[in-house]
Amino acid sequence: xxxxxxxxxxxxxxxxxxxxxxxxxxxxxxxxxxxxxxxxxxxxxxxxxxxxxxxxxxxxxxxxxxxxxxxxxxxxxxxxxxxxxxxxxxxxxxxxxxxxxxxxxxxxxxxxxxxxxxxxxxxxxxxxxxxxxxxxxxxxxxxxxxxxxxxxxxxxxxxxxxxxxxxxxxxxxxxxxxxxxxxxxxxxxxxxxxxxxxxxxxxxxxxxxxxxxxxxxxxxxxxxxxxxxxxxxxxxxxxxxxxxxxxxxxxxxxxxxxxxxxxxxxxxxxxxxxxxxxxxxxxxxxxxxxxxxxxxxxxxxxxxxxxxxxxxxxxxxxxxxxxxxxxxxxxxxxxxxxxxxxxxxxxxxxxxxxxxxxxxxxxxxxxxxxxxxxxxxxxxxxxxxxxxxxxxx
Ligand SMILES: Cc1ncc(COP(=O)(O)O)c(C=O)c1O
Numbered sequence: 001x002x003x004x005x006x007x008x009x010x011x012x013x014x015x016x017x018x019x020x021x022x023x024x025x026x027x028x029x030x031x032x033x034x035x036x037x038x039x040x041x042x043x044x045x046x047x048x049x050x051x052x053x054x055x056x057x058x059x060x061x062x063x064x065x066x067x068x069x070x071x072x073x074x075x076x077x078x079x080x081x082x083x084x085x086x087x088x089x090x091x092x093x094x095x096x097x098x099x100x101x102x103x104x105x106x107x108x109x110x111x112x113x114x115x116x117x118x119x120x121x122x123x124x125x126x127x128x129x130x131x132x133x134x135x136x137x138x139x140x141x142x143x144x145x146x147x148x149x150x151x152x153x154x155x156x157x158x159x160x161x162x163x164x165x166x167x168x169x170x171x172x173x174x175x176x177x178x179x180x181x182x183x184x185x186x187x188x189x190x191x192x193x194x195x196x197x198x199x200x201x202x203x204x205x206x207x208x209x210x211x212x213x214x215x216x217x218x219x220x221x222x223x224x225x226x227x228x229x230x231x232x233x234x235x236x237x238x239x240x241x242x243x244x245x246x247x248x249x250x251x252x253x254x255x256x257x258x259x260x261x262x263x264x265x266x267x268x269x270x271x272x273x274x275x276x277x278x279x280x281x282x283x284x285x286x287x288x289x290x291x292x293x294x295x296x297x298x299x300x301x302x303x304x305x306x307x308x309x310x311x312x313x314x315x316x317x318x319x320x321x322x323x324x325x326x327x328x329x330x331x332x333x334x335x336x337x338x339x340x341x342x343x344x345x346x347x348x349x350x351x352x353x354x355x356x357x358x359x360x361x362x363x364x365x366x367x368x369x370x371x372x373x374x375x376x377x378x379x380x381x382x383x384x385x386x387x388x389x390x391x392x393x
Contacts, residue, residue: 011129014356018340022350033379035367036350038174038324040241042296044278045289048240051281055274064270067261068095068249072276075283080232080251083207084217086225092251094260095279097271099205099235099248104130105263106201106231107166109256111136115165120151122326122357122364124174124203136165142360145317145328149178153187160191166199167192169218172206175357175366176326177301177319182216189221196223200230205248206322208239208290211298213320219251226251238322239290240282245275297323300369300376307380308367312387323370326354330363332387340365342390347382 015037022032043049067073073090081088096102103126111117113135119127121140131138139159143149160167169188171180180188192198202218219230226232235248250260264270301318304325308316313331329339336353343349343365351368354361369376 006133006135009132009135011125011132013125014352018344018350018352022344025344025348030348032344032348032350033371033375033382034350035369035371035376035379036352037370038368039243039370040238040293040323041370041372042241042289042293044241044245045282045285047285048242048278048282051285052245052274052278055277060273060277062273064273064276066265066270067257068093068271069273069276069280072280072283075280076249076251079283080234083215084220084232086219088226088251089254091254092226092257093249094252094257094264095247095249095271095276096264097246097248097268097275098237098243099203099233100126101264101268102231102233102248102250102260103127103201103203105260106199106233106250106252106256107131107134107136108263109259110199111165114163116161116163117166117168118156118159118164119168120170120173121359122175122354122361123168123170125357127168128358137163139164140358140360143173143176143178144360145315145326145364148317148320149173149176149326150180150184151188153184153191156188157191160195160198164195164198166201168201168203170203171216172210172319172321174206174322175324175352175354175361175364177322177324178326179210179213179320180216180218182214185216185218185221188218189224192218193223196229198229200224201233202230203233205233205235206238207234209294209297209323210321211294211301211319226253229253231256236279236282241289241293242278242282245272245278247271247275247279297369300371300373301325303373304367304369304376304380307376311380311384314387323368325367325369326364327367328363329365332390334390336362336365343383343386346390347379347386349379349382
């Protein structure tokens with residue numbers, strides 16, 4: 001089939017292909033431990049599920065306004081205003097089916113052929129995929145274990161050029177679990193204030209899943225709020241264990257909210273109506289489920305980090321947010337893809353090669369610890385057995 005040439009520039013998310021391979025092995029009778037896919041294993045809290053069901057029973061089975069129901073846009077504006085300590089208006093909020101469409105729409109709306117986009121590497125693969133797709137040029141700022149997977153601000157500054165149109169930040173980060181500290185944000189803001197023509201996409205989908213220190217958002221920095229040129233991407237998938245509902249949002253300058261809404265009219269029309277009412281209940285209701293989930297993630301993080309550090313040739317620093325560990329595995333003598341394949345084929349443990357997130361991910365694997373402590377322990381035992389036989393010296 002002769003597809004449009006642009007399709008050749010579209011990337012993908014390896015997590016979904018590894019999941020498919022792991023499922024195929026399961027269909028052959030193998031028992032795989034899933035540490036590849038990035039979604040909370042918890043159920044959506046019951047009061048949120050009930051609100052979604054009630055919305056359907058109450059007849060919310062129709063289209064909604066494209067940018068979202070007014071009550072939800074207002075609730076999101078209030079929540080973001082409180083958590084980032086800034087002013088936010090409902091008109092700046094666009095509700096989308098998951099956080100991903102915000103990435104897609106914002107890049108489509110802003111980036112022209114030849115424009116440069118500064119982004120972390122390793123990072124969520126869809127950033128690079130989308131920038132390539134629209135004909136932009138990704139410029140990578142490496143995230144290294146030696147630097148706690150934070151930007152080196154000199155490297156960040158050096159990456160900016162006359163052609164830079166957009167900068168993408170992600171904290172807490174996928175795949176590293178690293179964060180940008182309040183000091184990092186202040187430093188980035190200082191650099192970005194010199195470049196008022198550059199937009200900032202702040203992917204804060206893991207903002208509530210933070211283990212240490214105060215959370216920091218570039219949007220809280222003077223001159224970088226969403227009234228100017230910052231777009232906050234956040235949503236319900238990770239915070240409220242709602243990946244399958246598809247509910248996210250962007251908070252952006254009003255003049256950008258309009259074209260982004262237009263892109264949504266041209267694609268999804270609107271976000272699922274009942275899902276939006278469920279989201280409203282999530283924001284308005286008790287938050288203790290988020291705290292309980294975070295406490296469990298913290299226990300799993302401690303378990304997996306200490307277990308990984310006990311493996312031959314593996315070295316892991318403690319992630320500060322999200323639910324990913326990103327150990328260095330170069331001491332095993334294997335490349336990332338080869339080791340991820342070996343672990344799936346021989347140990348029945350599914351994980352991702354760091355290179356699935358960009359070239360600076362070489363020498364690392366990503367483990368999602370959104371799985372029970374029991375399964376994490378079993379996975380560590382299986383990996384220990386394989387690695388003690390196969391470390392290349
Ligand atoms: C960094 C990052 N941003 C955005 C998303 C997309 O979230 P959603 O499922 O709400 O579209 C993910 C999902 O894995 C992610 O890791």
